[in-house]
Amino acid sequence: MPERRIELVVNGERRHVDVEDRTTLGDALRDGCHLTGTHLACEHGVCGACTVLLDGEAVRSCLVFAVQATEAEITTIEGLSPEDGSLSPIQDAFRECHGLQCGFCTPGFVVSLTAFLASSPDPSDEELRDALTGNLCRCTGYQGIVKAARLATDRLNGRRIVETTEVPA
Amino acid sequence: MKPAPFTHHAPERVDEVLSLLVEHGDEAKVLAGGQSLVPMLALRLARFEHLVDVNRVAELAGLSRADGELRVGAMTRHRVLAGDPEVDEAVPLLARATRKVGHFQIRTRGTLGGALAHADPAAEQPAVAVALDAVMEVASGSGTREIPADEFFLGTWSTALADHELLTAVRFPVWKEPCGFAVEEVARRSGDFALVGVVCAVALGDGGVDRAGIALFGVGSIPVRAAAAESALLAGAPLDEVAAAAAAELEPPDDLHASGAYRRTVAAELFRRGLTRAMEEAASRREIARA
Numbered sequence A: 001m002p003e004r005r006i007e008l009v010v011n012g013e014r015r016h017v018d019v020e021d022r023t024t025l026g027d028a029l030r031d032g033c034h035l036t037g038t039h040l041a042c043e044h045g046v047c048g049a050c051t052v053l054l055d056g057e058a059v060r061s062c063l064v065f066a067v068q069a070t071e072a073e074i075t076t077i078e079g080l081s082p083e084d085g086s087l088s089p090i091q092d093a094f095r096e097c098h099g100l101q102c103g104f105c106t107p108g109f110v111v112s113l114t115a116f117l118a119s120s121p122d123p124s125d126e127e128l129r130d131a132l133t134g135n136l137c138r139c140t141g142y143q144g145i146v147k148a149a150r151l152a153t154d155r156l157n158g159r160r161i162v163e164t165t166e167v168p169a
Numbered sequence B: 001m002k003p004a005p006f007t008h009h010a011p012e013r014v015d016e017v018l019s020l021l022v023e024h025g026d027e028a029k030v031l032a033g034g035q036s037l038v039p040m041l042a043l044r045l046a047r048f049e050h051l052v053d054v055n056r057v058a059e060l061a062g063l064s065r066a067d068g069e070l071r072v073g074a075m076t077r078h079r080v081l082a083g084d085p086e087v088d089e090a091v092p093l094l095a096r097a098t099r100k101v102g103h104f105q106i107r108t109r110g111t112l113g114g115a116l117a118h119a120d121p122a123a124e125q126p127a128v129a130v131a132l133d134a135v136m137e138v139a140s141g142s143g144t145r146e147i148p149a150d151e152f153f154l155g156t157w158s159t160a161l162a163d164h165e166l167l168t169a170v171r172f173p174v175w176k177e178p179c180g181f182a183v184e185e186v187a188r189r190s191g192d193f194a195l196v197g198v199v200c201a202v203a204l205g206d207g208g209v210d211r212a213g214i215a216l217f218g219v220g221s222i223p224v225r226a227a228a229a230e231s232a233l234l235a236g237a238p239l240d241e242v243a244a245a246a247a248a249e250l251e252p253p254d255d256l257h258a259s260g261a262y263r264r265t266v267a268a269e270l271f272r273r274g275l276t277r278a279m280e281e282a283a284s285r286r287e288i289a290r291a
Helices: A025-032 A088-098 A108-121 A125-132 A143-156 B014-027 B037-042 B078-083 B085-090 B092-098 B113-118 B124-131 B225-236 B239-248 B260-290
Strands: A002-012 A013-019 A051-054 A056-061 A074-075 B005-007 B027-033 B051-055 B063-066 B069-073 B137-138 B145-149 B153-155 B164-173 B179-186 B196-204 B209-217
Touching: A002 A025, A002 A125, A002 B005, A013 A025, A013 B037, A025 A051, A025 A143, A051 A108, A056 A108, A056 B164, A088 A143, A143 B051, B014 B027, B014 B051, B027 B164, B027 B179, B063 B085, B063 B145, B069 B078, B069 B085, B078 B085, B078 B092, B078 B113, B085 B092, B092 B164, B092 B179, B092 B196, B092 B239, B113 B124, B124 B164, B124 B209, B145 B153, B179 B209, B209 B260, B225 B239
Parallel strands: A002 A074, B005 B051, B027 B051
Antiparallel strands: A002 A013, A051 A056, A051 A074, B063 B069, B069 B164, B137 B145, B137 B164, B179 B196, B196 B209
């Protein structure tokens, strides 16, 4: 099938990518933009590993075609951490709480949680767990992820200060 | 797990959408939020030469209220339906059911029109449309027509829409107070399609229930309206009896996830719970109105 050149705005940068109409946004980000932090696993909307932000809202990048995303601001996991190479508060919490083992699902969790906390800044434990149900992890058993989500939420609400690498109880 | 090749069309007006549908006939499919269609394309369960993407058709999205109805544009996203205070106020059942559709990342993108036109038998919103007697507004090159919800769903993934027709909006009646609503479902995991579910709407009059709309989902190829149960309720039958009678009439399917017998047992309990909650809510709203 013929390819065409489209323009995507990813993490604030304009990029030109050659895609087929059927190319998913996830494939365009990985193969066209060489941003391989977005992970593709199931490619039919179940696992959540490919989650990115479109105009600040979390979407499955395997269920959006690249040609549909030309008028949006796209943010990937690469765009969430500060430019100095440090970690975002959510990433930091995942590291501290062992919220990952192999790391394959982690970008999807971090991106999803970033969007969720932007729209619901101070969720209850139940709401937080519900928000995490759209992402699958096959290593951790989720306990570390839930802890990380709680720690990040508490810190962002000023309830816990960042000072140690100690794993919270 | 990649869709087969297709040509993507991105019209900005309804008339352009309709001419593309006429031009490409059954080789074309409307692409709304893509949360069901794209997985089907990726799994090669479906294949189309042309996708007519309606995401840029601004006139298809939005809410308006007039003449005792809430009109919801087909491209209104689940996120809006689940969070907009006007929907909660006018058609609470739609707002509550939409919060159970998929995960929040799916609701960001998925649309009401897409979910109805996709017509999954285990989806919540088709049951809401049937229970509340919603009306589908449909456009084609030769004009517009309206389809009542109870004539819209024909089978699994099958509706009364012809290839050249586009679902443009859905009108939901705003029920008169005091009324109560409930959505009850059982799914294997949060965000999954339900094994069985029920949506209930009741309105109280002077003598008791004077309007009821109840539909089950996941118990057949289309939403099942519990018409006999509604009549029994209007006649003043006790809730437990109504629920048991309604479930006894069902013939839910066996599949990998649950047997038909299990679904019927669960449906009876969900029916009882849903109806009880809706009645309690209606009663408490009547008390508030009287106070």
